[in-house]
Amino acid sequence: MKRIYLLTLTVILFSCDKEDEAPEYPDLSIYVDRFVEEAKDRGFDFDLSGLEAVYVDEIDLDGNEYCGYGYWDYKGSGKKRIEISKSANCDWKNRSDIERENLFFHEMGHAFLRRVHDETLLCDGKPMSLMASANGLGWRFYTEAEVKKRDYYITELIDRLSIKDECIDYGQNWATNPFFYQDIYQDNEWYFHSDNNNYSGNKGFIGGDPTKPIFTIQQIDGTITDNTGYWLRQFNNPNIPQCAKVKLKVSMSSESLEGTGAAIGVRAFHSPPKTTGAVNEEYLVLSTEETAPLTGTFSKEIRELEIDCFSRDTDYLIVFIVMLPGSKGVLNIDDVEIVVTESLG
Ligand SMILES: [Zn+2]
Incomplete structure (x- = not known):
């Protein structure tokens, strides 16, 4: 008697499961189509015919496992592609429809909207964007019951300025601490480039001594300096208030800088959504190259560049410190600051 009862119960549970669950591997076009509909509701007309969405057995990139991956330029082919992993660790087949949507729309952010991860938080501590890398949260930024939250995240995903x-x-009060960036010597994200290896860049501490910082650009003896040598630092999704005034200040010194001299620059990029996908564009270039290059002998001379009204639509800002072609000598970079003044209007 007991055996039969158990057996019956098992059969009932089994059949309930089957009825309630979404198919294990539905055609991914349902999420693509849903994204198009959500965009349409928000006034965007997207053509996703060029986007490929496929299941793969697993996604392992440089030893990291991912449950989904969005490529805006798959292996250099120019193709937009979303991969969803069937790996047991990801457990896609047992996920709810809304969990799958969370992950898929995040990958859509990468593949179609060219967005990169954004870890900015809202004042309530929740991620600002579905583009947060969100360890473990990737399936549940919002649940099916959280209709308003879902609406917010999809709107932000498609149109960053809407929010x-x-x-x-x-992470700071701009009125008391206006520095978006300072402390260059604690920062390992500066990258040096010289077009023809005519210049070298040195950054760190002489002999590891913290009292002897060094950050330079110098001509390599005996080379012809037809091209530039520069340090650059990239800031992804700068978390700066909309329309704030952003000032880059660089202090530089040299005992003797011959030739065209040294300059600073800023470039800003965004990816406005277009019908067949977002296109990355440079929308702002500022430089002291023409107006105020530094030459000769100078000590802690400051050069500044200012963005009058910063746009939160910015994917990344790049700051440059440049030795212009034809320059000889050593440029010392003493300090780099990015100062933010919030707009009151
Ligand atoms: Zn991602």
């Missing part, structure tokens, strides 16, 4: 009235956590 400018949200309370954003900047």
Whole structure:
């Protein structure tokens, strides 16, 4: 008697499961089509015919496992592609429809909208964007019951500027601490480039001594300096208030800098959504190259560049410190600061 009862119960549970669950591996076009509909509701007309969405057995990139991956330029082919992993660790087949949507729309952010991860938080501590890398949260930024939250995240995903009235956590009070960036010697994200290896860049501490910082660009003896040598630092998704004034200040010194001299620059890029996908564009270039290059002998001379009204639509800002072609000598970089003044209007 007991055996039969158990058996019956098992059969009932089994059949309930089957009825409630979405298919294990539905055609991914349902999420693509749903994204197009959501975009349409928000006034965007997207053509996703060029996007490929496929299941793969696993996604392992440089030893990291991913449950989904969005490529805006798959292996250099120019193709937009989303891969969803069937790996047991990801457990896609047992996920709810809304969990799958969370992950898929995040990958859509990468593949179609060319967005990169954004870890900015809202004042309530929640991720500002579905583009947060969100360890473990990737399936549940919002649940099926959280209709308003879902609406918010999809709107932000498609149109970053739409959420400018949200309370954003900047991690600092701009009125008392206006520095978006300082402490160059604690920062390992500066990258040096010289077109023809005519210049070398040195950054660190002489002999590892913290009292002897060094950050330079110098001509390599005996080379012809037809091209530039520069340090650059990239800032992804800068978490700066909408329309704030952003000032780059660089202090430089040299005992003797011959030739065209040294300059600073800023370039900013965004990816406005277009019908067949977002296109990455440079939208702002500022430089002191023409207006105020530094030459000769100077000590802690400051050069500044200012963005009048910063746009939160910015994917990344790049700051440059450049030795212009034809320059000889050693340029010392003493300090780099990015100062933010919040707009009151
Ligand atoms: Zn991602």
